[in-house]
Amino acid sequence: MPSMCALWISGASAQEIEDRMGVALSAFAGQPIGIESVRLSPAPGIVEVQVINGPLLYATEDGGYFFLNGDLHQVSEAGAVNLTEERRSSARKEQLAAVSLEDMVVFSPKGETRDYVSVFTDVTCFYCQKLHREVDQLNAKGVEVRYLAFPRGGINSDGAKKLATAWCADDQQTTLTELKAGMDLPVNDCADSPIAAQYQLGQEMGVSGTPAIITSSGMMIPGYRPAADLIVALGLD
Structure with a gap:
């Protein structure tokens, strides 16, 4: 079982964040994604999420948002929505x-x-x-x-x-x-x-x-x- 820092972050446990991020990233990637650990980051309200055999992500402490390759993603039941790309798409359409x-x-x-x-x-x-x-x-x-x-x-x-x-x-x-x-x-x-x-x-x-x-x-x-x-x-x- 992946190691995980046992902590509570504004009402959401590391386990809850791990579960939520795992589901969202798996739906986003189209394949199972495991979370190795969730830890506090130096920035208030932001946690570090280490993906098994994958990148280190930064997420909000409630697990509702994360950053990937500089883009802000919103976690949903269907997976994750790239909010930054949505904004880029809107700008391209206007241009x-x-x-x-x-x-x-x-x-x-x-x-x-x-x-x-x-x-x-x-x-x-x-x-x-x-x-x-x-x-x-x-x-x-x-x-x-x-x-x-x-x-x-x-x-x-x-x-x-x-x-x-x-x-x-x-x-x-x-x-x-x-x-x-x-x-x-x-x-x-x-x-x-x-x-x-x-x-x-x-x-x-x-x-x-x-x-x-x-x-x-x-x-x-x-x-x-x-x-x-x-x-x-x-x-x-």
């Missing part, structure tokens, strides 16, 4: 709402649009190219794909020039598709290109690589995900 659709390269379903994802992309990125080949699958399920530019090499890179070529084209969708297929097209960089502004926006939102997929709720899905998985994540399967 993207301020971007005109005319400044994005949009691939819309032929029929009803049931949902959308915003994707920070780079034409030189292998997984961006792979995701782009699955846009038709997303469109077929009613998912609109809204591309924003994020040249991984910076705004003066060859990738940025290629992105500008797509954004400045008369037929943006075809040009972007051709560039992601590896075609070598003449550079076309127009004066009103939004590449730099979108790159800055991506940095402000915490984008560090491509593709970075953001749902209509503001949740960020970093990296490539197969279209079938995205459709499930959006609740459209």
Whole structure:
């Protein structure tokens, strides 16, 4: 049986906190999580929770909240809710709402649009190219794909020039598709290109690589995900 510091903390025993955190973390992780110990921390109202074969967490003394990787989580019967990520999602949603659709390269379903994802992309990125080949699958399920530019090499890179070529084209969708297929097209960089502004926006939102997929709720899905998985994540399967 795991060792545990026998103490009482504002009406909640270490055992009660251990039980509550164990249930919440297990639901959060999708697998059984054991708690090794619960101890007082130097900070008033905060306890140290040592996970068996896992990290050291800090939680409120009633076991209702804990910090993981700097994010604040609220413990519930269903598991744990990442309150920090909820706030980030809300901020991302507001930031993207301020971007005109005319400044994005949009691939819309032929029929009803049931949902959308915003994707920070780079034409030189292998997984961006792979995701782009699955846009038709997303469109077929009613998912609109809204591309924003994020040249991984910076705004003066060859990738940025290629992105500008797509954004400045008369037929943006075809040009972007051709560039992601590896075609070598003449550079076309127009004066009103939004590449730099979108790159800055991506940095402000915490984008560090491509593709970075953001749902209509503001949740960020970093990296490539197969279209079938995205459709499930959006609740459209």
